[in-house]
Amino acid sequence: MVDSDEENQLMEKIAKILDEARASYAILNRKLKELSALRLKSSSSNQFFSVFSKTLTPLFDFQRRLASAERIVRFVSIFTTTRDPKNSSACDEFLEHFLKFLLVAAAAANKTARFRACQIVSEIIMRLPDDAEVGNDLWDEVIECMKLRVQDKVPAIRTFSVRALSRFVNDSENSDILDLFLEVLPLEQNADVRKTIVLSLPPSNATSQAITDCTLDVNESVRKAAYCVLANKFPLQSLSIKLRTIILRRGLADRSIVVSRECLKLMKDEWLIKCCNGDPVQLLKYLDVETYELVGEAVMEALLKDGLVKLHNGASIQQHISSTTDRIEGSLIFLSPRIQLMEAEVALYWRILCKHLQSEAQAKGSDAAATMGTEAAVYAAEASDKNDLLERILPATVSDYIELVKAHIDAGSNYRFASRQLLLLGQMLDFSDATNRKFASTFVQELLRKPLEHEVDNDGNMVVIGDGLSLGGERDWAVAVSSLARKVHAAHGEFEEAVLTIVEELAQPCRERTADFMQWMHSLAVSGLFLENVKSFRCVHGKAIEPEELLQSLLLPGAKHVHLDVQRIAIRCLGLFGLLERIPSDELVKQLRRSFMKGPHPISIEASKVLIDLGMWHGPQELDRVLGQDLYCQQRDDKKGFSPVNFTDLDEDSNVETLDLLYAGFEKEEWQNSLTDEDDSVHAVLGEGFAKILLLSESYPSIPATLHPLLLSKLIIFYFSNVTEHLQRLRQCLSVFFDHYPSLSANHKKCLSKAFIPVMRSMWPGINGNSGASPIVVSRMRKHAVQASRFMLQMMQVPLYTKETQPGDENSTRDVPEVIDGSVELPFECGEEGLAIRIAKEVASFCMKKTAA
Known part of the structure; x- marks a missing residue:
């Protein structure tokens, strides 16, 4: 007690x-x-x-x-x-x-x-x-x-x-x-x-990847926590270059301001100040900007925006151009420039800094022009200061600039990246002076005439270095050269005249059939650069070489060349040429179809890309019309399917519609076997192309609506197929396509409803001619079919975008879904009820006897 x-x-x-x-x-x-x-x-x-x-x-x-x-x-x-x-x-x-x-x-x-x-x-x-x-x-x-x-x-x-x-x-x-x-x-x-x-x-090697993966988390607090941990526990040197660039690329571009600030804090306080002593160039060296150039650009832009880039002791590009003075007889002095080569990080640093100063000066100048009085004077003074600083940084003269770029180009492949950065700096120079423009024009001609780089393999054969499509072997180099050329030749028609003069010169050995494949590729690369940068053929007439002459003497012969690399770049040029034509020429279309049908796999890939692009630009009916098929004027709405194509019969080529030809590419056995390769494939190109066509189907009224469910069925089957697992680009493209396609219009939902049964027939084992195979295979096929059915049902249930839910003009004949209380009431056959009836009809069509299928 x-x-x-x-x-x-x-x-x-x-x-x-x-x-x-x-x-x-x-x-x-x-x-x-x-x-x-x-x-x-x-x-x-x-x-x-x-x-x-x-x-x-x-x-x-x-x-x-x-x-x-x-x-x-x-x-x-x-x-x-x-x-x-x-x-x-x-x-x-x-x-x-x-x-x-x-x-x-x-x-x-x-x-x-x-x-x-x-x-x-x-x-x-x-x-x-x-x-x-x-x-x-x-x-x-x-x-x-x-x-x-x-x-x-x-x-x-x-x-x-x-x-x-x-x-x-x-x-x-x-x-x-x-x-x-x-x-x-x-x-x-x-x-x-x-x-x-x-x-x-x-902090450890095992956790760094897991924490970096969390920078993609859907929740911003988790992403912010990931950057906090990376800042506090992982020194810059402990992370691989790949992880460093992933962290910065994701963080600086994050949609959440809180997360992007946390990433900026990591980069500024921990990496820049503690590890690099506040030197942006040193930070860029930790990021391997030659491989991850876009990340380097984003880092520099973020640092400049935050005011963390300071110029010390009058630093400028001019410090890389020094002059030595030699006294000759009497008082004559000869000045010979001595170039100090830039590292990749330094070149990128100066390019982004100069670009930033130029844009700042232009913005302040625009503000000054839009205001008045004292405020305008302040803006004008700020713009003047920016321009003065830019002028102190850039080379003093155009000739100094050209010498600087030439020195880096002559230094070899190790300075290729720096050379390209310096070429892009040309956008900020003034070429209005006739003497400067003459010097720069000569330099541009040298760049265009510079042969493609190559190496010799063990068998003594020459192999082109690079992508085999662009001038200089890489697209970025071609863009840098073309941007400088357009800046130097800014007058109307001057760029076309200058480049076509080089094209005509390089094409001469090809016309005479004395050129080797390297000369062919060089000529076609410059032609491709020209075709990419010209807006219309109207400004080309009367120049060194006419469009028709370019087509007949260079592009079409190149597409028939014995060397595959020449064929590939020629087909690309044919595609660019066709995009500029008001109506595509029949010879161009025939050659593309022939290359698609009969060419080796790399050639067929390039030809399929071009045919898809031309079909989307001109319309499939135009490509058929130039071959004598007046299909556009015919009633084609009753077309129920795609016609089979015999790839071994070239005479049948002109009688086959473009869409039938491209769709038949899915069924070609030779290309199906190539899906095991890691390279791009015809199937991937066709899948992306047809996805774009379906997404923009209202822009192609010539394509019968009855074909849309067939195309959609093929894409869905392709998406769930095991053989396309390695085609990551295609799967990502289709994933984005399926996210948007059913939400764009009621007609798309109707197409999806019609595609449901064909997809099930194709994927379900034991019916419609599908083999039963072993129990394990049958079980796997059923699982994929069920996944596809759920996937399509989810797409049917996705609401339409707001644009589609708004009623159209009273005089419009377009079928618009009715809006009731802000929600869309779909036509019966476009909704789940219509799909249920299609499924019930399909079930009722089976025999009463129970089978394994």
Whole structure:
């Protein structure tokens, strides 16, 4: 009886302390002393723990996360982890008893009890001093319990379990904790849990990739946490170049301002200032800008926007151009420029800096022109300052600039990147002076005449270096040369005259059939550069070479050349030529169809790209009309399918419509076998092309609507096919296509409804001629068919875009879905009801006898 009264008094005192502690943090220290005094005065430690745990039990039934409850949790955790030097053994004993008590609660069926137990355990572990006396067996029990709770169905419990384990994750003896974190992170559905896991991961090679992957998380708080961890735990040198560039590319372009600022903070405070001493060029060296140029540009633009790029000691490009003075007879002085070659990072640095200064000067000049008075004067002064600084940085003269670029080009492939950056700098120079323009024009002609680089293989054959399509072997180089050429020859018709003069000169050996394949490719590369940059053939007439002459003497013969590389670049040029024609010529279309049907696989790929582009630009009916097929004037709405094509019969070529020819490419056995290659394929090109045509189907009224479901069926089957798994570009393209296609119009949903049954017939095993094969294969085929059916049903359920839900003009004959209370009411055959009827009709058509299919 006496013990009971003593326990009741102790319980009242503990309850009073807890009740007062939950009111405010201000009295926390005083209440800790009072509770410690009670423990010291207690007759036994077991009695105190028993009364304390009974008093605290109501907290484990309190579900709401109020501030008062959080204060009690904090108070209890601090009390448990505070060691009294005068009574250390009692403190350690209480800690062990309380942890065991919490482990029981953490395994309870009640989710509130599990939540409070894990919350208090995590607080205790995070506050526990390193010298705490806790048995290893007890720690093992705590760790195992928290590992189980990481898999709990309640997100808050998982969060506190991860937090509790985070203190042990660095311990080599508990490597299984890190493995558990890395296992559950990509599978975790709750953002708070993912964030806690990311913040708990230690720095290592195993975790750097996982944390970097979280920079793509759908939740901005998780992405921000990933950048915080990368900033605080991973020095710049510890990350691979690939990870550095991925981190910056994603972070600087993040849609959330909070995340992009966190990435900028990482780049500025940790990488630029701490690791690179505030030198942007040094930071660029850590990013391998030759491989990741776009990342380097984004970094420089971010630093410039934030005002972190400072010029010291009059730094400029002119420092790379010094002059040596030699005195000759009398007082004559000869100046010979001596060029100091730039590294790739330095060249990129100066290009982006000069581009930024130029755009800033133009913006301030526009502001000055749009305002008046003092404000206009201020803007004009700022623009003048920017222009003066740009002038001090750029080479003093055009001749110095040309010498600088030439020196880098002559230095070889190691300075190729720097040479291209310097070529792009030409956009900021002034070529209005006739002498400067003459020097620059001569330099541009040298660039255009420069032969393609090549190497000799073991068999003594010459092999072109680069993509084999562009001037200089890479598209970026061709763009840099063309931009400089257009800047130098800015007058109307001057660019066309200058480039065509070079084309005519290079084409002469090809006309005379004395050119080797390297000369052919060089001539076609310059022709391609011209065709890409000219807007119309109207400004070409009367120049060094006429369009028809270019087609007949260079492009068509090149497409028939024996060398495959020449054929490939010639077909590309034919495509560019066809885009500029008002009506494509019959010889051009015939050659493209012939190359598509009979050419080797690389040639067929290029020809399919060109045919798709020309079909989308001119319309498929125009390509058929130039071959004598007046299909546009005929009624084609009754066409039910694509006509078969015999690829071995060239005489049949002109009688086959363009769409039939391209669709038949899906069925060509030779190209189906090539899908196992990692390279691009005809199927991938056709898939992308038909996806674009379906997406813009309203722009091609000449294509019968009855063919749309067939094309859509083929794309869906292709998307779910195993043989296209390695075609990542195609799968990404189709994924974007399927996201948008059903939302654009009711007609698209109608097409999707019509495509449902053909897709099922094609994919389901044992029907429509599909082989049954082994049980494992049949099971896999059924699984794919079910996935495809669910996928199509989800597309049917996607709402239309707002544009489609608005009623059109009263006089418009276009069928527009009716709008009722802001929601779209689709025509019957375009909705799920129409699809249900199609499925019911298909089911009813089967025989009554039950089969395996």
